[in-house]
Amino acid sequence: QVQLVESGGGLVQAGGSLRLSCGASGRTFSSYVMGWFRQAPGKERVLVAFIRSNGITRYADSVKGRFTISRDNAKNTVYLQMNSLKPEDTAVYYCAAQLVDSSAYNFLSLLAYHNWGQGTQVTVSS
Numbered sequence: 001q002v003q004l005v006e007s008g009g010g011l012v013q014a015g016g017s018l019r020l021s022c023g024a025s026g027r028t029f030s031s032y033v034m035g036w037f038r039q040a041p042g043k044e045r046v047l048v049a050f051i052r053s054n055g056i057t058r059y060a061d062s063v064k065g066r067f068t069i070s071r072d073n074a075k076n077t078v079y080l081q082m083n084s085l086k087p088e089d090t091a092v093y094y095c096a097a098q099l100v101d102s103s104a105y106n107f108l109s110l111l112a113y114h115n116w117g118q119g120t121q122v123t124v125s126s
Contacts, residue, residue, distance in 0.1 A: 002026045002115040004095045009120030012085055020080040022095030022117055030073040033098040033107055036080045038091035047108055053101040085124045092119040
C-alpha cells in the first residue's frame with residue numbers, strides 16, 4: 001500500500017494559477033503511474049491527467065493547454081501546474097497511484113488506480 005498526501009489547493013481568482021503536489025511513499029515511485037482526478041459537488045470523479053513511468057502524459061480535453069502534470073522521482077512527488085483557471089475547475093483534486101505500469105490497465109479510468117490521497121480543495125472564483 002502506498003500513502004499519498006496532496007497539498008497546494010486553495011482559493012484563487014479566475015485566470016490565476018495554482019500548483020498541486022502529491023508526495024508518495026514507497027521505494028519504487030519511479031515505476032508508478034500517477035494520476036490526478038477531480039470531483040465537483042454532485043458530480044463523478046473524473047480524470048484530469050496522468051503520467052506514466054516513462055514520462056508519457058495524457059490530459060482531459062477540458063484542461064489541455066492549461067494544466068501540466070510532471071513528476072520528480074528523486075522527491076517521490078507528482079505535480080499538477082494549473083494555469084488560466086476557470087470557475088468550472090472548482091473541485092476536490094485527488095492524487096492516485098497505480099504501482100504497476102502495464103498496458104493491461106486503462107489509466108483514463110479511476111478503476112485502474114488502487115491508491116488514493118485524501119484530496120485537496122481548489123476553488124476558483126469568478
